[in-house]
Amino acid sequence: MHGPDISWYIALAVILFATGSLGVLLRRSPLIILLSVEIMLNGANLALIAFARRFGHEDGQVFAVAVMAIAASEVVVGLGLIVAMSRRNLELDVDKLRTLRG
Amino acid sequence: MIHKPHVDWFALSPTLALLAAAGVLLLMAVLVPRPWRKASSALVCGAGFAAAFVFAVLLADKSPHGHAIVADAMFRDRWAAVASLIVAGCGIVAVLVSYGERWRELHVGEYYALLASAGAGMAFFVSASNLMTLFLGLEWFSISLYILCAIDYDLVGSLEAGLKYLVVGAVGSATLLFGSALVYGGTGQLDFDKIAAAGHTHDPLLVVGLAMVIAGLAFKSSAAPFHMWTPDAYQGAPTPVTAFMSSATKVAALVVTYRVLATAFPHEARLWTWAVAGIAIASIAIGNVAALTQRNVKRMLAYSSVSHAGFMLIPIAAANALGARALVYYLIPYCALSLGAFAIVAARERELGAPVTLDNLAGFAWERPFYGAAMATFMFGFLGFPLTGGFVGKFYAFAAAYRHGWWWLIVVGVAGTIVSAAYYLGVVRAMYMRDRMELQLAPAGGSPPRDLMLGAGVALCVAVSVGSFFAVQPLIDVAHAAAKSLPL
């Protein structure tokens, strides 16, 4: 069963990664930034799995599974921070967080 | 039938010691009654770092020939052992500094557990030998540090620091990850030495991947232009955490940068030496210039750490054995200086109950002669003055650059150092030469709590930063042994 080349997958992965980074750079809500980081990680995962297919050994897939777990950990901590901040009535906008200035 | 790989427990011992300490601490956070929790937790955490230190020394002694272990997932060599050793040393001082912090007792167990876990993550990270363990190690200690940044909820800005660090850190590790994926795509390998064996110099996938790996690691060593989280995180985090971050994280990130570049990408050396030199120059320029205008001492020290990341990237850019030695040597006084400086900021902070600025340091050195003299030592050390190891470190870094043939890097370093004189000496000036009357400040009020632990930590830092100036040869011997593990 022949589908598209690996390069198609990689191009898709790159676009995903770029979309995610744009989200991180341009959005100000920490929640959406976290979601965008997830998209970046997914892009990397897609690349890993596509390359695993190319080389025919599963190292890339194992890596991708580990990345999922790590992503989940980051999300836990990130969401924990966001909830704590909202309880303390801090702005949920990274541009308006200006307590820390010189 | 599954054949488990042989596990070299001894090679893992620094990590395991800290991991065990973290586990015990988590249990203690639940089981030990509150009044005893603070002291016992600090003790266990300190013991964990001390054990890791001892194990790292033994490991360095017993691993003259580096090799990969546990199914090629990590290296057992002196490079990693010496780095773990420095990290463990930083941890010991960090525990001493943390002890007097007015934590809410609710969290003190978790705090020390996370500190130990961050140390364990770093000890693992520095011995990573493939892209997967590299990423996992990075995330291990990073996540611990994100939480540590945000752990003190009496501190204004602590949560903000944690969030900013997390967001930027996550982008950094995603970059590293994508770079790793591209390198994997270019070579079909995850192990560093196999990547080196499979790589072609002009494979575009490999080159782009390499660039992203360098950027991802530069986020962690807070080198410009990937440093934007540094001032906020350093300023907002509890000061003992800042002390640990500024020293140990830098050790881990820089040591691993050198290892990855030298081990996995020897064929691309022409590319990455230039890239690293560029990052070094940017860090020196941005760090020093930005530090000039800071009034908050923690923030100023954060920018100073950016500039020092630049100085320590110079030996990496040099890509020679002298550079590897220079990096290891430089890290030792740098860690002592950085830990010590933040420890003194912590002391002043506890005394004032407010963030430390250049203004409220006025007269500090005459009120607390020992802390004042120690802080002056650290500032002169950062500046690279003789009688501290900071001088020899810079000298070695410049020597490595020259041996690579890049005398202009020396010029950049010299120019940066000249600029840095203004703000480092600004601290000395604030402490010694300004009168609090002149600035119309209220006196600090009452004597500060006697904090023997903090004093001991500062004394240790002074001893290391001055001692490393005199005992260069033994330290260089250690660095030499470590540097031999890298294929330079």
Next chain:
Amino acid sequence: MAANVLVWCIWVIAAFACLASAVAVVSFRNPFFSALALIGNLASLAVLYLLLGGEFVAAAQVLVYGGAVMVMFLFVIAYLGDRTEEAPWAGGPSWQAVGTVLAAGAILVEVIVAIGLTTGGELTHEHHIARSFGSPEHIGRLFLTDHLLAFEVTSIVLLVAAVGGVVLGHHARANEADARA
């Protein structure tokens, strides 16, 4: 031949869904919808993983991500309510934003060119793979042999994150206790 066309169709649909949902995540005003869009993204990625022979990864994607992580996200967003809304792209483009977009575009072009150069024949030759490639059994075996250490460390990181969750949760509660006192 028909199978090829089918695979292409699936690929095009999945890729399109994946891109569209990614753009949606980044651009929706309400994080709730963004999170929902991410679920679509994850699902379409899972399809792509299946096309690449990653059965286990696809399953893990759906279970771990689609199940655990997204539920957590949605829960938090629902809990926070309308505090999380943000007007995207408000206030016109700043220089910073323009710069970042340009930089991101440059990276994108660079990487695609890089891949295009490499693709000059190499990437098309896929490795021959066994039927069991990417099966749960294989991945599990790898986790216990070649990647034992990675497996262990992953679990440690999850544990650390759990501790973090507890600590940060305390944060919230302690604040309320302060407020009451």
Next chain:
Amino acid sequence: MNAWLTTILIFLPVAGALAIWLLPLPRHWAGSLATLVSLVEVGFWILSVDRFDFGRSTLQFEQRQTWFRDLGVSYHVGQFGFSLWLVGLTTVVGAASVAYAWWAGRDRARAYFGLMLFLTGAVVGVFTAQDLLVFYAFFEAMLIPLYVLIGVWGGAGRLAATLKFVVYTVAGSLLMLAAIVVYGLQQGTFDLTKLDQSSNKWLFLGFAVAFAVKAPLFPFHGWLPDAYREAPPEVAAMLSGVVSKAAAYGFLRIAITKFPGPTHDFRILILVLASIGLVYGSLLAFRAPDIRGVIAYSSLGQMGLITLGVFAANDLGFDGAVLQMVNHGLISASLFLLAAMIERRAATGELSLLGGFARGRPALATILMTTGVIALAVPLSTAFAGEFLILAGLFQHFWAYAVVGAAAIVLAAMYMLRLISAVLHERVGPAVSEAALDLRAGELAVVVPLVLILLGLSAWPNAISGHSFGVASADAAIKSTLVETPGGANELALASPLDWHVGAGTNACAAVGDKFLNAHPDLLGGTHVMRCPGGRFLRLQIHGSGGLARSVVYGWAAG
């Protein structure tokens, strides 16, 4: 014991400083302990003069300890004749400054006296270091106590003064560090006794700028007036009397001996700058409104003169420069201390507010008069001897500089006389009250020894000028640099290995050699082979390296 003398001289004050910082001494005790330590230091220096073999031109009291091997750096210290005199200057002026501070009393005494002793140790280290990195370490270490001493105990404008001082000096010395790294790594060693000469002009400039800032030379003197005015007087005494000499020493020991080629190329420039500094400093000194301003700008002028002597680059110039370094060190130290004593009585140093101090205060009048007269270089004074040697050396090279130097001596006479008359004579100034006493016993004890030494040197200036560079020794390690080839004979020296003997061989040969040396008074290094009447070969090994300013070893071989 002898080998240890240098190390003792460096580390005795440092140890004293540590003791004062660490022991919880009462304030008066800190001063007396510091004075004691600096007197013991002078004692050790006298001992080392006793043990020093002035007949040899090689390094003495030498000690070497590896510091770090892989780059060839070692703790290597030792003394040549001229370093011995500069060390002596340091210990004496250091002792006088510490004793004066003790007498006058200073706040935060432990910190203060510790820093003064530390400064003394660091300066001695600069004058004795035989390894470039050790030299640099001491050179930078001097800055730390100076920075704190001026910044904490200085006058109202101290913060601005220290900032300028530090920016200038740090910039200069870091350029030197860059030069040291490159120079040392090129040669694989940092040991001054092993380093070969280099012809790299950038390295030379790196060193030269550092020394020019420290001296200071025109136009690098921007920091000088503020620092000298704002510093506590005894610190100013150390700064102008001793620390500035580190720069002249650096020119002599490193810049000239290691970089003969670039020295040759940049010599005119440096001579011109030094001349400008000499005239400019003297003119400003003449116009300065206060005592310290006069001394400060006169220091600028005097450092210009000393630099002229150093870059005359011949025996007379070197001898004169060393003698004048010691002279000026003692003179400016005593003048700064006297200025402090006057300011103590009048609460100001403004010359327009002073006057008539001589009446009823014979001791002050005598001492200020004596010092001033020596400073303006009247014949038979030691300053006259030093300046005469320098000018004679300059004259050999180019008479115009000698003219400038001579003019400056006239200017020196003018500003010194103005100072003396404005303070001592004229009508009684508004700031001078009848109640102001003559010098007290403590003050006399500090300043009289300095003046006595100056008088002693006036009687016997050859003590220094004749005992700075020793005489040539046959066993000194010399490298052939082949600077010039009279008659093309050097190729011969390279082509046929001759059997060389020490000595000129015949009178005819000696005459040829003398003629060559007179024709090339500025040659500082190299081996020159020439043919004598009678078929012999004469070899002249001229060396300016290894701290020997210029000494010549004759060798001959049968043709």
